[in-house]
Amino acid sequence: MTSLSMPAERRLGLLLVLPAVAIVLVALLYPLGRQVLMSFQTFGLAQQFGQAPAFAGLENYAAVLEDGAFWAALVRSLVFCALCAALTVVIGTAGALLLTAVPRWIAMGVQAVMLVAWAMPVLSSLQVFQWLFDARRGVVNWLLTAVGIDGAAGFNWLSTPVSFFAVAGLLVIWMSVPLVVFMVYAAVTQVDESVIEAARLDGAHGVRLFTTIIMPSISSVFLLICLLEIIWDLRVFTQIHVLQGSSGITESTHVLGTYIYQIGLSGGNYGVAAAAATIMLLLMLLVTGRYIQLLLRGAKD
Amino acid sequence: MTTQALTPRSTPRRRSRAGARRILASAAAILFALVWLFPAYWMLNSSLLTDEELTSRVPVWFPARATLAHYASILGSADFWSAMRMSAAIAAIVVVGSIALGFFAALAISRFRFRSRMSLIIGILIIQMIPAETVFVSQYRMLDTWDLLNSVAGASLIYLGTNVPFTVWLLKGFVDGVPVELEEAALLDGCSRMGAFFRVTLPLIGSGLVASSIFAFLASWNEYTLALVSLTSSGSQTLPLWITSFSGMNQNTDWGGIMAGSTLMALPVVILFVLVQRNMVAGLTAGAVK
Numbered sequence: 001m002t003s004l005s006m007p008a009e010r011r012l013g014l015l016l017v018l019p020a021v022a023i024v025l026v027a028l029l030y031p032l033g034r035q036v037l038m039s040f041q042t043f044g045l046a047q048q049f050g051q052a053p054a055f056a057g058l059e060n061y062a063a064v065l066e067d068g069a070f071w072a073a074l075v076r077s078l079v080f081c082a083l084c085a086a087l088t089v090v091i092g093t094a095g096a097l098l099l100t101a102v103p104r105w106i107a108m109g110v111q112a113v114m115l116v117a118w119a120m121p122v123l124s125s126l127q128v129f130q131w132l133f134d135a136r137r138g139v140v141n142w143l144l145t146a147v148g149i150d151g152a153a154g155f156n157w158l159s160t161p162v163s164f165f166a167v168a169g170l171l172v173i174w175m176s177v178p179l180v181v182f183m184v185y186a187a188v189t190q191v192d193e194s195v196i197e198a199a200r201l202d203g204a205h206g207v208r209l210f211t212t213i214i215m216p217s218i219s220s221v222f223l224l225i226c227l228l229e230i231i232w233d234l235r236v237f238t239q240i241h242v243l244q245g246s247s248g249i250t251e252s253t254h255v256l257g258t259y260i261y262q263i264g265l266s267g268g269n270y271g272v273a274a275a276a277a278t279i280m281l282l283l284m285l286l287v288t289g290r291y292i293q294l295l296l297r298g299a300k301d
Numbered sequence: 302m303t304t305q306a307l308t309p310r311s312t313p314r315r316r317s318r319a320g321a322r323r324i325l326a327s328a329a330a331i332l333f334a335l336v337w338l339f340p341a342y343w344m345l346n347s348s349l350l351t352d353e354e355l356t357s358r359v360p361v362w363f364p365a366r367a368t369l370a371h372y373a374s375i376l377g378s379a380d381f382w383s384a385m386r387m388s389a390a391i392a393a394i395v396v397v398g399s400i401a402l403g404f405f406a407a408l409a410i411s412r413f414r415f416r417s418r419m420s421l422i423i424g425i426l427i428i429q430m431i432p433a434e435t436v437f438v439s440q441y442r443m444l445d446t447w448d449l450l451n452s453v454a455g456a457s458l459i460y461l462g463t464n465v466p467f468t469v470w471l472l473k474g475f476v477d478g479v480p481v482e483l484e485e486a487a488l489l490d491g492c493s494r495m496g497a498f499f500r501v502t503l504p505l506i507g508s509g510l511v512a513s514s515i516f517a518f519l520a521s522w523n524e525y526t527l528a529l530v531s532l533t534s535s536g537s538q539t540l541p542l543w544i545t546s547f548s549g550m551n552q553n554t555d556w557g558g559i560m561a562g563s564t565l566m567a568l569p570v571v572i573l574f575v576l577v578q579r580n581m582v583a584g585l586t587a588g589a590v591k
Contacts, residue, residue, distance in 0.1 A: 012494065013413025017421065020406035020465050023398075024428060027462020028436065035439035095333055101326040113334040116341050119574035121523050123541040124563035128344045131556050139343065139360050174340065235432035238525040242545055257434035257526075264438040265530055273438045281435040288430040296426065 035274045043271035053271075060275035069251070070276060073259040077234060080165060080255060084172045084236075085229040091173065092180025092225075097210065099185050111182075118178035126242050129171045133157040158247030165253070168239050176229060183225055187218040220294075227291040234287065237261070256280045344567070348372065348560035355557050371561035381562065383536055384543035387453065391539065392521045394457040395464060399517040400510060402461070403468030408498055410469065411476040412484075425466045433463060433526050441530045451537040456528060460521045467520075468513045475509030476502060511577050522570065540566050 039060050041053040064070050095114075099107045120128075133140050135156040144152035157163045191214060199213045215222070237257035244250045244258065254262065260280065264273025347355060348371055349364035375381050410418060440459055441450075449455030479502050487497040503510075525541045532538055538546070544566060547559045 009413065010415045013409045013415045013418075016405040016409035016413070020402040020469055021421075023402060023458070024462050024465055027440075027459050028428060028431065031436055031439040031443045032431065034443065035436060038439060038442075095330075098326055098330045098333065101323065102330045103323070103327065106327050106330050110330050110334045113338045115574050115578055116571055117337050119567065119571045120341060121541070121563075121566050121570055123523070123525065123544050124344065124567040125340065127544060127547075127559050127563045128340045131347060131560065132340065132343060134554075134556070137356060137360075137556070142360055174337065177337070231430065231432075235434050237434045241529070242525075245545065257432075260434065260438065261530075265441065270438055270442065277435040277438055281431065284430060284432055284435065285427070292423075292426045292430065296423065 036278055038271055039274035039278045041271050043274070045268045047270070048268065056271060060271045061279070063272050064276045064279060069254065070259060073254040073256050076165070076253075077236075077255040077257075080169065080236065081230060081233040084169050084176070084233045085226065087169075088173050088176045088180055088229050088233075089222075089226055092177045093184050093222075095177065095181045096184035096188055097214075099181070100188055111185075114178035114181050117174065118182075120175070122175070122238055123242070125171060125175055126239060129167060129174075130158075130243070130246060133167050158243060159249065161249065161252045164243060164247055164249065168236075168243055171239055172233060172236060176232065180225055180229070183221055184218065187221040188214060191217045224291070224294065227288070227294070231284070231288055231291065234284065256283075341567075344560050344563050347556060348564045350557060352557060371557040372565070375558060375561050375565060380535075380538075380543060380546075381565075384538050384540045387532070387537060388522060388540040390453045391457050391460065392518050394453070395460045395521040396514050396517045398457070398461045399464050399468040400514055402465050403472050403513060404503070404510075406465070406469040407472035407476045408502070411473050412481070412498075425470055428466045429470065433524075437527055437530050440527065444531050450531050451534045455531055456539070457521075459527050459531070460524060464517050464520045468517060471513045471516070472506065472509050475506040479505045515573060515577060518573070519570065 038053070040056060040058070041047075042056045042059070043053045047053045095110070099110060102110075132138055135141065135154050138157075140157075141152050141155055144155075155163075157167050195217075196209070196213055199209055204212060235257060236255060240253065240255050240258050241261065244253055247253065250258075250262070256276075257280075260273050260276045263269045263276065267273075346362070346364055349367040349369070350361055351366060351368050351370070354361040354364075354366070409415075410421060444450050444455045444459070447455070449458070483501050483505075484497040487501045488494070492500060523541065524539075528539045528542050532542060544559065544562050547555065547562065
């Protein structure tokens with residue numbers, strides 16, 4: 001590409017990238033910078049009405065770290081994320097492997113179902129799950145009663161933290177599995193058929209075939225999926241916040257996102273909320289560092 | 302070893318064992334599909350049931366006496382149409398904006414060598430990882446200061462900012478896939494540099510454009526967190542907020558209405574997915590794995 005001189009070439013490149021950079025700067029990086037600044041300031045309702053914020057040093061961070069509710073939310077986030085991510089990956093992988101073992105028309109049907117589940121908007125799914133788990137008229141309680149489980153009739157799933165997170169977790173898993181199925185299935189069908197055939201002839205079946213032949217060939221896709229699931233499940237907000245709205249137990253069901261929302265938007269305590277958000281951001285970057293490394297290796301190819 | 306390798310695979314015993322395994326796998330796959338389909342089916346089913354059936358002691362599994370009453374009441378509500386207008390307007394801006402900005406930036410990163418190129422790539426990857434849940438307090442403050450709360454412009458701005466990095470990354474994968482030689486040939490034929498991009502490259506990354514449009518559409522259509530904090534007045538709610546306003550504690554919940562609303566919200570997305578599923582998977586593998 002030598003039709004343009006080098007400086008002009010560079011100028012055109014920068015010009016093309018400028019609008020995208022500008023909008024990200026304005027909409028994301030500027031507020032992010034402001035937020036980090038705010039986390040070191042006393043920033044409450046008085047500042048909202050125009051009073052200049054005072055420098056507060058690490059006070060906001062201390063307030064967050066001394067707050068038992070923060071640690072409880074952190075633990076809930078981590079446990080919820082670990083369970084949901086693990087179950088999603090296991091179920092999704094099992095589903096994808098199942099697809100390779102069934103007649104074509106069944107595999108197509110399963111994929112069609114996965115597509116529909118994947119397409120469901122978060123809020124639609126949230127409403128359906130609330131209806132499924134409705135205390136009085138929900139199908140789940142009806143089914144549990146029908147198979148003879150005592151106390152299922154009229155049980156309010158959103159009234160205790162454990163059952164609350166069970167509903168939230170099932171929803172998150174239901175929503176996330178389709179993508180895992182698609183990605184793992186795409187990877188597995190790339191594995192050389194003759195290699196699998198040879199291993200079969202050597203007597204490798206089931207679990208052994210999976211661990212020795214299939215798993216090593218799809219390990220990079222698998223790692224990517226695990227990381228994405230962890231990232232997505234750690235930042236879960238919508239599902240928890242909406243379910244909290246219908247449950248009435250808020251304090252005992254906070255995860256990091258809803259905790260920040262609670263002190264910032266509901267409590268008007270922007271400085272402390274900014275500190276908590278910054279802590280969460282650092283945590284996320286810690287987790288995602290590996291993912292970025294992985295993508296960068298791909299980018300350099 | 303030799304004997305085993307020579308044994309034909311289709312001895313009767315082997316065949317029947319393989320057959321049994323296949324049947325077992327098929328049964329498991331069908332069960333898996335049914336479980337995953339059920340919530341979507343239940344949404345559609347419940348939206349068509351009468352109030353009487355919805356409150357019956359035993360669930361009604363099939364809408365034999367299907368009624369469109371719930372849909373009629375939703376389609377007749379001004380709140381629904383207001384939310385639909387907000388969602389559609391924001392989605393349109395986000396899709397068009399993401400594609401335009403994303404295409405230009407993807408060209409720059411893929412085709413030009415400038416000093417900050419690598420740091421830009423790293424920047425995109427890191428920014429993509431910033432969850433909305435960690436910036437919304439500050440974004441809310443910013444929109445408040447600029448008088449952009451409860452406006453299409455404010456929400457679109459934030460959604461664009463979060464979505465553009467992903468679009469750039471996705472489209473970069475597709476632009477990389479177009480041989481530079483094609484553009485060079487167009488240049489020799491007298492095309493300008495930008496002309497070559499528009500006439501040669503753009504038509505060749507069609508599936509990338511479709512995939513990134515869909516992801517941009519979904520990102521804004523489904524977004525809840527920022528809408529919750531920035532679109533608080535009743536006239537400015539988007540569909541996700543509107544649907545939550547239905548249910549609440551201590552309310553005699555109108556499940557038929559909620560299910561009809563949820564179905565109406567899901568319908569465009571499901572149709573879109575079915576139409577372009579091939580592009581979606583292609584887009585994902587290009588964007589995520591590359």
